Amino acid sequence: MYIHLAATLLLMGWFFALRLTPMAFLTVLFLVHFLLLAGWEARELRERFGREYEDYRSRVPFFLPRLKKTRRR
DSSP states (O other), X not given: OHXXXXXXHHXXXXXXXXXXXXXXHHHHHXXXXXXHHHHHHHHHHHHHHTHHHHHXXXXXXXXXXXXXXXXXX
């Protein structure tokens, strides 16, 4: 999921650097696409891997990285 965050930040950077209104629309469009895609992927992975995926999902953030370190088991 971090690749989606990186792509969104890159598009935002281009928008602020170029000051093009279409770039703002493109950034919003891609962000919506990434979030919809992530939801679809999560459903697919839940069906395929079940409890194992739920355990993974509880340890890994969805879109933004955690700022605090978490303890490993």
